[in-house]
Amino acid sequence: MSGPLPAASAAADAAAARAGVTVRQLHEIEEFESVFELFDRIWRPDPTSPPITTELMRAMSHAGNYVSGAYEGDELVGGSVGFLAAPPGVSLHSHITGATIGRGIGFALKLHQRAWALERGLERITWTFDPLVSRNIYFNLVKLGARPEEYLPRFYGAMEDSINAGDESDRVLAVWRLNEPHVVRAADGSPHRPLVPADAVAGLENKEGRPVFGRTDGRTILVAVPEDIETLRRTDPGAATAWRCAVRDVLGDLMAAGAKVIGFTRGGGYIVDRNG
Template identity: 60%
Template sequence: MATEGGQVSEPVVRELRDVEDMEDVRLLFDRIWGPDPGGAAVTVELLRALAHSGNYVAGAYQGGTLVGASVGFLGRPAGEVLHSHITGAASGRGIGLALKLHQREWALRHGLARITWTFDPLVRRNAHFNLAKLGARPEEYLTSFYGPMDDAINAGDESDRLLAVWRLAEAHPAVAVPAGTPMALGVRDGLPVAGAVDGAGTVLVALPEDIEGMRRRDPGAAKAWRHALREVLGGLMVAGGRVTGFHDKSYYVVERGAL
């Protein structure tokens, strides 16, 4: 919503408890993900139960209108982790960040040390937001984590995810990438190309510019990226590599394990 001066007002984030608010969240998520008719990204009953049992359900508002929401539940070890299951925002700058900062404040207030969530490792903007802006770090590559998904965003693709861990008391400064750092996975004519990294301790893993558009335009190329990233990034992580940053809004930075 715009103020009198034409500027967009800052989103206001608050915890949600009422059934009416939960219905607004359900409708917002359905508009974002476009589930099959009769399905829902989340149900009102589940949201109500999560909030009532002390978990995290929050909404972001601009001018009294719900423009974003986030849902999480307490994880293990007990008393240490909030797992952020689903976060969605209408188009507009700053909504996702406002939700994450509110989530961080909530977690700290409840004595929690970290927040975890999963995200599609092929989506550049999400990788940049999670790693470069928030300072979370991927700690596990999860192959086909949710199984087949039929919503408008994920349909036709496999549900590989990275488990992001946001350690709330730790700072993550920007990672310096030396010139000449080799590409474990690069791009040629829009397609993934594995590179020779020899004994390099630090490598880069590229992402396509717009995997969501690619899924619609060229499903075969999108599948090639999915499998290449699974093999290269997933393989590096299984071998002990640590993802330490996201460089130039395009590349995962991976510190390899013992060579």
């Protein structure tokens, strides 16, 4: 088997098999209702503002967009929704992906999404993520090989779901360029872990759970994030706010000035190349 599309399909099938699930596109109203209920269990959103509605999933699927589910036997354990984005014929925007359990289901969903996009001639998938949630950063940058390309302060305005309530909705735009060599390697199970130069400087450090500003004058700058921002929001809202502001100031300013995020360290920090 050779070529990007067969290889992407094979990688997606292998990831699903490792996770013990079957991933497939969804088309029926009952399936969309199940995805709505799944997302409600995961995020426990404000009832007046769900992440997506059953009716919208139905319309998006019918119009040729991406709606999928991961099944363990007959039980839905994960779902993903994306829509075709600008520029036309190039990009899919992945609006929401979630799973009720770990075990590689999210990875299987993303590789299924990648194969779906490549089958339609698309070159990249984008999505937004909270720049403070370390496990999501690791998944996006290391497991998948996506690259942050834009810092978006207060992107969704006020959010009142159980995960984001009490914090501002800063997001980073991730761009997953589907045929880049490091992305292909990541899809095949080799995470993206670029080497950190010996002369890298700490732009933001984690000291006893608090952000401490450092230097941003080196070529490579490390920007730390908290170990568990979701717990911190509940136990120490002041520290959570300090982290939000510090990462916005350091990472946001570096990205706005043209610096490129090239990876994420095992210790929980963005690797930023100041020279792009």
